[in-house]
Amino acid sequence: MGEQANAIAARRHWMSVLARASHDALASHLASCAALPAHSLLRGPETGLVMVRGRAGGDGAPFNLGETTVTRCTVQLAGGQIGHAYALGRDPAQAELAALLDAALQHPAHSSELLARVVEPLAQAQAAARDAVLAKAAATRVEFLAMQTTR
Amino acid sequence: MNPGFADPTLDAQTSFRAVLHAMAQPGRILRLPASPAQPPTGLAPAAAALLLALTDADTPVWLDAGPAAAAWGRFHAGCRIVDDPRQASFVFASGPPPSQAALAQGSAEEPHLSATLVLEVAQLAAGSGWVLRGPGIDATARLLVRGAPEDFLAQRAANLAAFPCGVDTILTCGPLLAALPRTTRVEAA
Numbered sequence: 298m299g300e301q302a303n304a305i306a307a308r309r310h311w312m313s314v315l316a317r318a319s320h321d322a323l324a325s326h327l328a329s330c331a332a333l334p335a336h337s338l339l340r341g342p343e344t345g346l347v348m349v350r351g352r353a354g355g356d357g358a359p360f361n362l363g364e365t366t367v368t369r370c371t372v373q374l375a376g377g378q379i380g381h382a383y384a385l386g387r388d389p390a391q392a393e394l395a396a397l398l399d400a401a402l403q404h405p406a407h408s409s410e411l412l413a414r415v416v417e418p419l420a421q422a423q424a425a426a427r428d429a430v431l432a433k434a435a436a437t438r439v440e441f442l443a444m445q446t447t448r
Numbered sequence: 449m450n451p452g453f454a455d456p457t458l459d460a461q462t463s464f465r466a467v468l469h470a471m472a473q474p475g476r477i478l479r480l481p482a483s484p485a486q487p488p489t490g491l492a493p494a495a496a497a498l499l500l501a502l503t504d505a506d507t508p509v510w511l512d513a514g515p516a517a518a519a520w521g522r523f524h525a526g527c528r529i530v531d532d533p534r535q536a537s538f539v540f541a542s543g544p545p546p547s548q549a550a551l552a553q554g555s556a557e558e559p560h561l562s563a564t565l566v567l568e569v570a571q572l573a574a575g576s577g578w579v580l581r582g583p584g585i586d587a588t589a590r591l592l593v594r595g596a597p598e599d600f601l602a603q604r605a606a607n608l609a610a611f612p613c614g615v616d617t618i619l620t621c622g623p624l625l626a627a628l629p630r631t632t633r634v635e636a637a
Contacts, residue, residue: 338525
């Protein structure tokens with residue numbers, strides 16, 4: 298049970314990293330890896346709309362914020378592994394490549410290489426980009442508590 | 449898992465159109481123009497096309513074609529698979545179907561909520577066999593059906609005693625289909 302939960306958490310992690318990466322980023326990291334196995338398309342890539350929901354104040358009532366464009370794709374390898382991708386935007390090539398990588402990451406012969414050369418570098422780059430934005434935002438933060446004490 | 453329609457939108461529309469024609473002219477045999485190239489194990493091409501064209505998240509489906517077909521329908525059509533045929537809007541039978549009395553019948557206020565039975569048979573041919581009368585048929589039509597249950601017509605007649613409630617049937621045979629809506633009267637020849 299614990300092993301299965303770990304496998305689900307690991308797959309969730311790499312799917313989220315792949316969905317956030319652009320096609321060019323995926324392709325450039327893939328260039329140093331062994332060729333991916335052949336795949337067939339089960340569904341898509343196809344573009345549609347998804348409703349984004351938000352909460353007022355973080356814990357308020359949920360409301361519909363608006364719709365966003367999402368491209369999804371599902372592929373299958375010759376070995377039977379099925380890979381899914383749902384990515385923001387409308388880049389069919391990105392969705393297909395992300396789905397193919399999801400399937401290949403479940404393939405024992407490819408998973409460790411792809412994790413080390415594609416998923417981890419992308420995860421680090423995405424974390425660095427997010428930290429940079431947070432740092433810029435933090436510089437403009439106003440501490441109301443501090444203003445009170447220095448009144 | 450196998451792929452679904454080659455072109456999900458257009459193929460579903462042409463399949464839906466074929467069902468409309470079949471229902472409007474009961475007993476007429478139609479060949480589905482676009483069926484999935486590799487239907488899942490247990491589902492014939494026409495039945496597979498109907499599963500994709502007619503069902504979605506709002507239509508509970510019962511089928512006896514096995515787990516591969518159930519998984520295929522859940523993935524491509526997004527339909528809910530139920531264990532009890534009475535709860536299903538669409539019943540896909542590749543083998544002996546559930547009794548028509550055991551399917552959803554609709555109510556006098558909402559007769560359209562009855563089930564549609566999609567029944568795979570061994571042969572469909574025009575020109576001989578059952579004699580069909582009713583709306584959409586000029587006098588009579590003939591439909592030869594092999595492989596339907598022995599008591600299919602008796603079950604159907606009993607089921608239609610509660611008209612306008614009752615089950616509609618679509619007979620499929622490989623890539624072919626013919627419809628027997630509940631308004632059609634059928635006599636064995």
